[in-house]
Amino acid sequence: MVVFLMDGQAAPARVVRHSTAARRLRLEVPGLRWNRFLGERLERTFSTWPGIEEASAEPRTGRLLVRYAPEAPLLSRLREQPDEQVHWPAPRQARPARGTERAPREPWHAMTLDAVRARLDCSEQGLSSAEAARRLKRYGLNIVVAEEPRSRLAMLGSQLANVPTMLLLGSAGFSAVAGDALEATAILAVVGLNAGIGYRIERRNQELLASWQKLEAGSAQVLRGGVLLTVPVADLVPGDVVLLRAGDMLPADVRVLDAHRLSADEAPLTGESEPQPKQAAPVDARAPLAERASLLFAGTSVASGHGRAMVVATGADTELARVRELVAQEASPPTPLTRKLAHLNRRVAVGSVGAAALSAAMGVAHGRSGVQVLRGAVALGVAALPEGLPLVATAALVRAMQRLHARGMVVRRVSAAEALGGVTVICTDKTGTLTRNEMRLDVLDVGDGPLELSSLRPRPQAVLEDPPTLALALGLLNSDVDVHRSGKELVVSGSSTEKALVDAAHAAGLDGAALRLAFPRRHLRERSEGIHYVVSVHRAPGGGELAFVKGAPEQVLAMCERDSKGPLDARKRERLARRNDALAADGLRVLGLAWRRFAEGGGPAPTDGYTFIGFVGLRDPLREGAAESVRQAHGAGIRTVVLTGDQPRTAEAIARRVGLEGDTLTTQSLAEMLELPDGELPRRLDRTAVLARVTPEDKRKLVKALRARGEIVAMAGDGINDAPALQAADVGVAVGVGSSDMARAVADVVMASEDLRSIMSAVGEGRIVQDNLRRALRFLFATNFSEMALVLGAGVLGLADPLTPLQLLWINLLTDTLPGIALGMEPGDPAILDRPPAPPGMPLLTHRAARQVARDGLLMAGVGGLALALGGPPLAFGTLTAVQLGYSAVCRAPRETRGHVPSDGEWRLPVFIGGAAAVHMAALTFPPLRRVLRLPAPTPLTFGGVAVGFALPALLGVLPAWGGQAVRRVRRREGRRVMTDATSLLEETP
Numbered sequence: 001m002v003v004f005l006m007d008g009q010a011a012p013a014r015v016v017r018h019s020t021a022a023r024r025l026r027l028e029v030p031g032l033r034w035n036r037f038l039g040e041r042l043e044r045t046f047s048t049w050p051g052i053e054e055a056s057a058e059p060r061t062g063r064l065l066v067r068y069a070p071e072a073p074l075l076s077r078l079r080e081q082p083d084e085q086v087h088w089p090a091p092r093q094a095r096p097a098r099g100t101e102r103a104p105r106e107p108w109h110a111m112t113l114d115a116v117r118a119r120l121d122c123s124e125q126g127l128s129s130a131e132a133a134r135r136l137k138r139y140g141l142n143i144v145v146a147e148e149p150r151s152r153l154a155m156l157g158s159q160l161a162n163v164p165t166m167l168l169l170g171s172a173g174f175s176a177v178a179g180d181a182l183e184a185t186a187i188l189a190v191v192g193l194n195a196g197i198g199y200r201i202e203r204r205n206q207e208l209l210a211s212w213q214k215l216e217a218g219s220a221q222v223l224r225g226g227v228l229l230t231v232p233v234a235d236l237v238p239g240d241v242v243l244l245r246a247g248d249m250l251p252a253d254v255r256v257l258d259a260h261r262l263s264a265d266e267a268p269l270t271g272e273s274e275p276q277p278k279q280a281a282p283v284d285a286r287a288p289l290a291e292r293a294s295l296l297f298a299g300t301s302v303a304s305g306h307g308r309a310m311v312v313a314t315g316a317d318t319e320l321a322r323v324r325e326l327v328a329q330e331a332s333p334p335t336p337l338t339r340k341l342a343h344l345n346r347r348v349a350v351g352s353v354g355a356a357a358l359s360a361a362m363g364v365a366h367g368r369s370g371v372q373v374l375r376g377a378v379a380l381g382v383a384a385l386p387e388g389l390p391l392v393a394t395a396a397l398v399r400a401m402q403r404l405h406a407r408g409m410v411v412r413r414v415s416a417a418e419a420l421g422g423v424t425v426i427c428t429d430k431t432g433t434l435t436r437n438e439m440r441l442d443v444l445d446v447g448d449g450p451l452e453l454s455s456l457r458p459r460p461q462a463v464l465e466d467p468p469t470l471a472l473a474l475g476l477l478n479s480d481v482d483v484h485r486s487g488k489e490l491v492v493s494g495s496s497t498e499k500a501l502v503d504a505a506h507a508a509g510l511d512g513a514a515l516r517l518a519f520p521r522r523h524l525r526e527r528s529e530g531i532h533y534v535v536s537v538h539r540a541p542g543g544g545e546l547a548f549v550k551g552a553p554e555q556v557l558a559m560c561e562r563d564s565k566g567p568l569d570a571r572k573r574e575r576l577a578r579r580n581d582a583l584a585a586d587g588l589r590v591l592g593l594a595w596r597r598f599a600e601g602g603g604p605a606p607t608d609g610y611t612f613i614g615f616v617g618l619r620d621p622l623r624e625g626a627a628e629s630v631r632q633a634h635g636a637g638i639r640t641v642v643l644t645g646d647q648p649r650t651a652e653a654i655a656r657r658v659g660l661e662g663d664t665l666t667t668q669s670l671a672e673m674l675e676l677p678d679g680e681l682p683r684r685l686d687r688t689a690v691l692a693r694v695t696p697e698d699k700r701k702l703v704k705a706l707r708a709r710g711e712i713v714a715m716a717g718d719g720i721n722d723a724p725a726l727q728a729a730d731v732g733v734a735v736g737v738g739s740s741d742m743a744r745a746v747a748d749v750v751m752a753s754e755d756l757r758s759i760m761s762a763v764g765e766g767r768i769v770q771d772n773l774r775r776a777l778r779f780l781f782a783t784n785f786s787e788m789a790l791v792l793g794a795g796v797l798g799l800a801d802p803l804t805p806l807q808l809l810w811i812n813l814l815t816d817t818l819p820g821i822a823l824g825m826e827p828g829d830p831a832i833l834d835r836p837p838a839p840p841g842m843p844l845l846t847h848r849a850a851r852q853v854a855r856d857g858l859l860m861a862g863v864g865g866l867a868l869a870l871g872g873p874p875l876a877f878g879t880l881t882a883v884q885l886g887y888s889a890v891c892r893a894p895r896e897t898r899g900h901v902p903s904d905g906e907w908r909l910p911v912f913i914g915g916a917a918a919v920h921m922a923a924l925t926f927p928p929l930r931r932v933l934r935l936p937a938p939t940p941l942t943f944g945g946v947a948v949g950f951a952l953p954a955l956l957g958v959l960p961a962w963g964g965q966a967v968r969r970v971r972r973r974e975g976r977r978v979m980t981d982a983t984s985l986l987e988e989t990p
Helices: 036-047 113-120 129-139 152-160 163-177 181-217 319-326 336-365 370-384 389-406 414-421 430-434 467-477 496-508 512-518 553-558 570-585 626-635 648-657 667-674 680-687 696-708 720-728 741-746 757-796 805-824 847-890 908-925 927-933 940-988
Strands: 002-006 009-019 024-028 052-058 063-068 219-224 227-232 241-245 253-265 301-313 409-411 425-429 440-445 482-486 489-493 521-525 533-539 545-551 560-563 589-598 610-619 639-643 663-665 688-691 713-717 731-734 749-751
Touching: 002 036, 036 052, 036 063, 113 253, 113 301, 241 253, 336 389, 336 757, 389 409, 389 414, 389 757, 389 805, 409 757, 414 731, 414 757, 425 430, 425 696, 425 720, 430 639, 430 648, 430 713, 440 467, 440 496, 440 570, 467 496, 467 512, 467 545, 467 589, 467 610, 489 496, 496 512, 496 610, 545 553, 545 610, 553 560, 553 570, 553 589, 553 610, 570 589, 570 610, 570 648, 626 639, 626 757, 639 648, 639 696, 648 663, 648 688, 663 667, 667 680, 667 696, 680 688, 680 696, 688 696, 696 713, 696 720, 713 720, 713 757, 720 731, 720 741, 731 741, 749 757, 757 805, 757 847, 805 847, 805 908, 805 927, 847 908, 847 940, 908 927, 908 940
Parallel strands: 425 639, 425 713, 560 610, 639 688, 663 688, 713 731, 731 749
Antiparallel strands: 002 009, 009 024, 024 063, 052 063, 219 227, 219 241, 241 301, 253 301, 409 749, 440 610, 482 489, 521 533, 533 545, 545 589, 589 610
């Protein structure tokens, strides 16, 4: 421990590492973690010392790096002090979840494995199911909530913090000033009703998101009672034994039990940029977080290797939870939909204030009193406000999320729902996404054609002399898998390819444990950038060492000099290449196998001089619905591109099976294509259907290239190697509960099922949201514009206000809220995937739609004006409300597109309109309501006006819409007939 002076006070630190050769000193400073202000003080202090070249504080790790000149008197300024005399600040404790018990905080990293097992009262075989259930009740779910859920008061307050509501509150204030207490009270009642509806919708949304946390958390492989199980991460408890593999996100804080080349990426927690090696041996109790090599932490990921570990902390007890308590949560950036709605709200505010100002100016010009001018301004301001706009948007999005959740999909960002509706290209990983990732050995060829696997009899006593036995043994010994026995059954966990090879060896009768004892493995070199094979080095039974290779046939063959029958000449190589092509063209994943001897202690495995053994062909069946999903995407105007690490022939065969046509690119051709000029690159991208032999970086490059040319890209994948592309895409989709933790962590949408047709369902839901919002906005703006036009028209003519603020509020209450929400929650068009997606930059209210709004609003205002001329304000009130309710049916999707069979939710709009109409009739006939709204007793003319108001929209809107559709159907039939005739003519032309 050392002490130095900072701002005149003694500050303690611990020397973590000191390299005198490199003149680098790394200190751990108490209180520095997540304290950037202390970091700045430390940097300023050390930079003033003589000879200091650089002082860099890292608040994420709590460390300070100092670089100094050769003659710097650094050590003289650091005074050593015994540890017990230095007072360290007490760490802040995380607050446990209500109703749960905090796990004991122990120095797990410094304890031996026996001590860990004794402290947690468990064994390496894991907990029993009953004990796990008891501990789950005791410690609670293994879920760390990123932020506290909003209180009910905060949710209610957010319903008032929007432009329409604030303007309504202003109108209530003006009404109170003008002495209209009833109008002010009514406005406040409307505000309260809208806030109540919005609060209910948002609370339901919060409950949905809370219920989805468990699904998002994923699952983990756990030993319970010696049996390997897959359990939800949320159900993990202290004492569980979990299996770890490269790419896994750590579900809890765990103590390493055994490690095989195990390392972890801890940058999210400690800031260390390089993966940290992990071990089972304990470390010093005073080791800082970044040096606790026997622990792995929730929120980090396994970078390489595999192993087993015991859970020591879950939920709020993890280091990740403690860090989250210290880090202030930043607000998420606004989504595109939020920005579009905010833009509309600003325009509404400007329009409302402008209309009120214009009304006041006209009132003054016509010599009205101040109170009359104020009442007129309030009336017009109320008429201009679409009170239901915030509710409609929220209801539409929540309904879409519910529909997708019912199909087993979790949308983690609202913007993803909008982006899904505009997807133009789907990039999909092949293995595990298009296919089941359930490999099985289908072909074994050791030079004389495929062998009959069912009748194969290996010779374990002569492994190196019998080519079929050697091929099976090589596949087993060269594979990096975990093997556990569950009762009498062997359970193999690892990659699907290696599991298939190990299972085939076991099925043929080879004893994996005996082979591993006879050929102990010294080291294994995994695939890497540009190297598509795995090399394992083993000690040979008679002395010396053996190297076994399996991987891409073209690369394995290049390392070989001979096969089992003699040297490999050009003719043999050509025959083997043709055999590889034939197997790949059948849709098999083909691996080449080779081996060689070399002297013990001769360094790394050589890269030449191998003996070629033969080929293995593995088949991965297509997922159910994969081909149909590609056809659906094509019909929806969406192109599909397959990304795979397989060789081109295999990838092309899979593409043909799902119905894809187009060019196949390799890594090299992709690099060349990306260097093409701007005019040629889009054409090549449009023809690309398959990208083979890809790396994770290649996938990311292709996604970015497609986005750069204006495509909206959805990436579907399930593996670690898909994560960069998932993050780079507009919408990343993690496919299936078996998808890797890393894929789920970066994805925007998490699918519970592996059926790719769910992606097209999500695209359809995104389009339905867009369509429904546009229809609802058309209805809201047209109806409010009709009220504005009527009130302004009367003002221009110098007439009295046709409608009072209270009457306008009543109209908006009936027409804006419930019909608007019903339009936003319509079931949508069943044929919505039969048309191309909307352009990416298309606004919610296009210029054409705005012209339509103005036209329809003026027509409704004209109907109201005619009623005003015939029967005065009471008739105008009854007729305008009815015509607006009838107009909601015009804004629906035309009946033909919804189909003749009623679908879920199609009842909503008729019921809401019927209910609103009944309430409106009560307002016209029920004396207490008439007195509040200041209406006279109804006359036959009043009922006639209401009837005409309901009927006119159908005559003026629905029938022309049906007629337009009929014309379009005729045009489509004519177009198809012309295309058919043209095709026939071309076929007949020699």
